[in-house]
Amino acid sequence: MKKIDLRSSDSRVVEPAETGSKLNSIERAQSAVHFEENFQADGLGRDGGFKDEIVSKAHTKTSDKSELSVDKRHDARDSCLPLLPAGEYRVRFKGYSVYTIWKSLKLKLDFLVAEEGPYFGTVIHRHYTVQKVGKRGWKPTGTTGCLLIEWYKCHPDSPRNLRRDRLPMSKWFESEYFVRLETVCRNHQKLVLPDQLRYSVIREILGRA
Numbered sequence: 001m002k003k004i005d006l007r008s009s010d011s012r013v014v015e016p017a018e019t020g021s022k023l024n025s026i027e028r029a030q031s032a033v034h035f036e037e038n039f040q041a042d043g044l045g046r047d048g049g050f051k052d053e054i055v056s057k058a059h060t061k062t063s064d065k066s067e068l069s070v071d072k073r074h075d076a077r078d079s080c081l082p083l084l085p086a087g088e089y090r091v092r093f094k095g096y097s098v099y100t101i102w103k104s105l106k107l108k109l110d111f112l113v114a115e116e117g118p119y120f121g122t123v124i125h126r127h128y129t130v131q132k133v134g135k136r137g138w139k140p141t142g143t144t145g146c147l148l149i150e151w152y153k154c155h156p157d158s159p160r161n162l163r164r165d166r167l168p169m170s171k172w173f174e175s176e177y178f179v180r181l182e183t184v185c186r187n188h189q190k191l192v193l194p195d196q197l198r199y200s201v202i203r204e205i206l207g208r209a
Contacts, residue, residue, distance in 0.1 A: 080199075081199030081200075082122050082123060082124050082125075082199060082200050083183070083198060083199050083200050084113075084119050084122065084124070084181055084200045085181075086181055086182050086183050086200070087180075087181060088178055088179065088180055088181070088206070089113055089114075089115060089119075089124070089178070089179055089181055090113075090114045090115050090176055090177070090178055090209045091111035091112060091113055091114055091124065091176065091177055091178075091179050092111065092112050092114045092176045092177070093109070093110075093111055093112075093172035093173050093177075094110040094111055094112050094123060095110050096108060096109050096110065096169055096172075097110075098130070098138055102188075104129060105129070105130050105131065105132050105138060106127055106128065106129060106130065107127070107128045107129075107130045107138065107147065108125050108126070108127050108128075109125065109126040109127075109128075109172070109202075110123055110124075110125055111123070111124055111125070111126070111177070111179065111202065112124075114176050114209075124179070124181065124200060124201070124202055125201060125202060126150075126179070126201070126202035126205060127201065128140070128141075128145070128146060128147040129141050129145075130147070133165045137165055138165070139164040139165040139167075140164050140167070143164075146204075148164070150204070150205040151167065153205070153206070153207045154172075154175070154177055154205060154207055154208055155171050155174075158171075175208045175209065176208070176209040177205055177206070177207065177208055177209055178205075178206040178207060178208075178209050179202045179204065179205050179206060180202070180203050180204045180206060181200050181201070181202060181203070182200065182201060182203045183198055183199070183200055184198060184199050184200070184201055185198055
């Protein structure tokens with residue numbers, strides 16, 4: 001039995017990195033063949049239904065800018081500010097939130113129109129300016145401001161010495177109310193708003209219904 005001299009010129013030492021690269025090349029080739037065979041078995045082939053151009057048409061198609069884009073998925077009252085004829089409405093309380101605008105803290109009360117008709121269920125808002133208390137608290141501005149006046153008109157059973165920073169907002173759920181609605185026709189710069197940008201706000205809560 002002859003012995004093979006590994007140091008001879010005919011023999012070559014295969015490095016581990018080279019072995020791994022060859023194995024990866026073989027695996028990629030086998031995967032490509034297997035992928036092509038599956039396509040042909042399904043009757044699709046190389047020119048089958050999974051073309052790149054189909055994907056690009058579905059996801060990168062540019063819209064025609066010559067036409068106005070109108071969102072038909074929602075009613076206009078869901079995506080735009082509410083616009084109702086000015087007048088008095090009966091409403092019920094929905095909720096409230098506090099926000100900041102122009103470095104001023106505001107309280108927003110949300111009401112739903114409770115009258116039968118085309119505007120039933122429309123959300124309308126009453127806004128007040130309030131003062132910040134601590135990190136998250138707030139209280140009405142002044143002792144005779146609009147918020148406190150309308151609060152006592154709607155909740156006459158509230159005590160005189162009620163803490164202004166602890167108004168129980170849940171009391172708004174106790175009844176329905178009459179409100180006076182107006183249409184906003186100018187912005188904060190006193191510029192006249194086009195008809196498409198006008199909206200309705202509650203100017204005054206008149207009292208319980």
